[in-house]
Amino acid sequence: MTCEEFRRVLPELGSGHRIEQDAHLKSCGACSDLLEDLNAISREARLLQGSEDPSPWVWNSIEVALRHEGLIRQPQLQHLQTPVPMQGWRLRWLAPLVATVVIVFGVLIYQRGTGQPQLAERQPPPAGVVTANLQPKSAEVMGGEDLQLLKTVSERTPAMRATYEADLRSVNAYIRDAEQSVNSNPNDEVAQQYLSSAYEQKAMVYEMALDRSLP
Amino acid sequence: MTDAKKQQGDRLSEAEAIERAKQGDAEAFESLYNLHKRRVYSLCLRMTANTAAAEDLTQEAFLQLFRKIGTFRGESAFSTWLHRMAVNVVLMQLRKKSLPLVPLEETLETEEEAPRKEPGADDPRLAGSVDRMQLQRSIASLPPGYRMIFLLHDVEGYEHNEIAAMVGCSIGNSKSQLHKARMKLREILKTSRAEKAIKP
Numbered sequence: 001m002t003c004e005e006f007r008r009v010l011p012e013l014g015s016g017h018r019i020e021q022d023a024h025l026k027s028c029g030a031c032s033d034l035l036e037d038l039n040a041i042s043r044e045a046r047l048l049q050g051s052e053d054p055s056p057w058v059w060n061s062i063e064v065a066l067r068h069e070g071l072i073r074q075p076q077l078q079h080l081q082t083p084v085p086m087q088g089w090r091l092r093w094l095a096p097l098v099a100t101v102v103i104v105f106g107v108l109i110y111q112r113g114t115g116q117p118q119l120a121e122r123q124p125p126p127a128g129v130v131t132a133n134l135q136p137k138s139a140e141v142m143g144g145e146d147l148q149l150l151k152t153v154s155e156r157t158p159a160m161r162a163t164y165e166a167d168l169r170s171v172n173a174y175i176r177d178a179e180q181s182v183n184s185n186p187n188d189e190v191a192q193q194y195l196s197s198a199y200e201q202k203a204m205v206y207e208m209a210l211d212r213s214l215p
Numbered sequence: 216m217t218d219a220k221k222q223q224g225d226r227l228s229e230a231e232a233i234e235r236a237k238q239g240d241a242e243a244f245e246s247l248y249n250l251h252k253r254r255v256y257s258l259c260l261r262m263t264a265n266t267a268a269a270e271d272l273t274q275e276a277f278l279q280l281f282r283k284i285g286t287f288r289g290e291s292a293f294s295t296w297l298h299r300m301a302v303n304v305v306l307m308q309l310r311k312k313s314l315p316l317v318p319l320e321e322t323l324e325t326e327e328e329a330p331r332k333e334p335g336a337d338d339p340r341l342a343g344s345v346d347r348m349q350l351q352r353s354i355a356s357l358p359p360g361y362r363m364i365f366l367l368h369d370v371e372g373y374e375h376n377e378i379a380a381m382v383g384c385s386i387g388n389s390k391s392q393l394h395k396a397r398m399k400l401r402e403i404l405k406t407s408r409a410e411k412a413i414k415p
Contacts, residue, residue: 037401038398038401045370046369047347048354050254053252053253058256059245059248063244063245066241072239072244073239
């Protein structure tokens with residue numbers, strides 16, 4: 001067998017070789033080296049399986065989607081109130097505003113965490129920022145804007161209220177965890193990204209709640 | 216999510232998590248995600264060579280899985296079911312977005328890509344050792360058609376008949392593409408090693 005013949009059958013070679021191929025490999029260093037290199041590439045490639053981690057953002061998004069599709073089931077609370085037709089329209093303008101406030105607030109927290117960790121604990125929050133959210137335990141409790149949102153949802157789509165309430169509690173818990181992580185280690189970039197992502201998630205919940213609950 | 220809760224999620228057995236996920240249990244979904252996220256994400260990342268696209272595809276693969284989890288009857292391993300679904304999501308997305316996939320049947324071996332035909336000439340070998348980081352970079356630089364077959368066979372462990380069915384090519388074509396991918400990788404790795412040796 002020549003080198004050319006050997007290389008022609010090489011793509012078909014499995015783990016076992018025929019007698020003539022073995023004989024050629026014993027007599028030809030170049031083909032023997034080639035086969036060894038290809039096997040080494042193959043062996044090393046197998047070790048790449050499952051070697052990368054996705055960002056926490058991926059699970060957050062999956063969870064939000066699962067909740068909104070009803071795949072994660074919550075006890076349903078039925079509110080049999082009569083919808084107030086114009087209430088939703090009056091509040092529609094709140095959606096982008098609340099989303100903006102939440103994102104800006106998240107960015108502020110992020111910047112404080114990265115830029116001035118030593119000052120973050122001493123300085124009072126800037127005027128105009130919703131200071132209640134800066135308290136570590138504030139995220140556990142529904143804020144006024146959260147309750148207002150739930151009220152709107154329950155008026156327009158009562159069946160979805162429990163879902164959105166669970167979403168808000170969940171995302172508030174994310175924010176609380178992320179805030180604790182950032183506070184305990186202000187230089188942890190992953191924690192800062194997580195916090196930023198948590199605020200984005202909350203903004204997303206607001207947008208979806210208002211979009212879906214309005215006519 | 217707190218560490219304690221995360222650990223609790225990880226402790227759920229896969230079978231238990233599947234049954235609880237069928238009932239809509241949030242913790243069970245997260246447990247299944249944690250068990251398989253690395254493999255699914257790694258596959259998506261290497262297929263697309265793009266972090267954002269890989270994250271989107273990972274999300275889509277898991278969402279499809281969770282939407283269909285009620286139909287999982289356990290005839291095959293859950294991981295097999297999941298990874299096949301992830302591969303399908305990636306392939307579908309690649310086709311939908313018309314990413315620069317080289318049609319398998321049309322992939323021609325150029326002079327540049329052809330394996331060296333002069334055995335015995337100056338042909339430094341890898342000596343059986345491959346730098347993993349360099350291998351990752353080299354895989355990312357492969358033409359998409361080669362890369363896909365190489366990833367499915369050598370990284371993910373699919374057989375040629377499975378790849379042929381998933382990708383829609385012949386078994387012979389799959390073997391040929393894999394061989395060309397390995398040869399191309401060998402060339403890239405050798406070049407990289409030679410360049411590294413020249414640099415001070």
